[in-house]
Amino acid sequence: MIVQACINGARPSDFHPLLPLAIDAMVRDAAASVAAGAAELHIHPRAANGKESLAAVDDTIGAIRRVCPGTLIGVSTGAWIEDDREKTREAIRRWRVLPDYASVNLSEDDAPGLMQLLRQKGVGIEAGLASVGDAERYISLEDHDRIFRVLIELDHEQDLQRACDIADGIIAVLERGRVHRPILLHGFDRTVWPFVRLARERRYSTRIGLEDGKHLPDGTIARDNAALVAAAVAIFSSQSP
Known part of the structure; x- marks a missing residue:
């Protein structure tokens, strides 16, 4: 059971005043998140213009790893980032500073191909499941x-009830399917904190950060x-049921 920090995601710049989009801001937030108790980091690297970019992985991962040595760092491979199958694959092939793992959405057509490419690169895979159909696939x-994972x-x-039913x-x-891999469960916006608590209850890992929401448990x-x-981390550390 760990808490992963997802510090930016695909959120627009006006989502939060301190949403980290530039590399120096990501480095700052990564270090602060680890200091606050995050065991891992999930990053959406951005180009100089602020847009998500798989080509920015080398510089971003390298900079964060220098201030967070030993912390596992993952990235997204979402199809929307490059918006082209071959551009996505080519960007990954060009990675030289490798993340520890990358998330692959099983809802996307090229998921099996990306998983194979990541294995060839020596990058771990988070298999992203958003539906029962994704799980079946x-x-x-x-x-x-x-x-x-x-x-x-x-x-x-x-x-919330429908989200829990899908989960x-x-x-x-x-x-x-007799899958025995670790599970990380997380929500988004209104379901963030109920899912943090559910993950703790079921002894799964979870994640939190401005990618998933900007509100604290008190609103x-x-x-x-x-x-x-x-x-x-306070919820995960709590001794109450």
């Missing part, structure tokens, strides 16, 4: 156990990523 892959993320479902459906598929807007991480 994942367990159908011949080498589905060759991943770092399963990532259950329901970003597009804001009704339970995904977990049922994983159990049927106030967090000052920064470190404040969100500290709140999640």
Whole structure:
């Protein structure tokens, strides 16, 4: 059970005053998040113009690793980033400063190909599952156990009961498929804190940060990523049921 910090994601610059988009801001927030208790980092590298970019992985990972030595760092490979299958693959082939792992969305057409490419590069895989269909596709892959972790993320479902039902459906598929990989469960916006608590209850890992939401458990807007991480770590450290 760990708390991963997801410090920026695909959020626009006006989402929060301290959303880290430049490398120096990501470095600052990464260090502060680790100091607040984050065991890992999930980053969406950005180009100089602020847009997400897989070509920015080398510089971003290198800079963060210098201030957070020993901390596992992951990145997204979302299809929307390069918006082209071959550009996505070519950007990954060009990586020289490798992340420890990369998330791959099983809802995307090229997921199996990206997973194979990441294995060839020696990069771990977070298999991102957002639906029961994603889970079924994942367990159908011949080498589905060759991943770092399963990532259950329901970003597009804001009704808590429906989100929980989908998560339970995904977990049922994983159990049927005899998947024994670690699980990280997280919510988005309205479901963030219920899912942090659910992850703790079920002894899964979770993640928190401005990628997933900007509010603290009491409904106030967090000052920064470190404040969100500290709140999640407090929940994970609590001795109450």
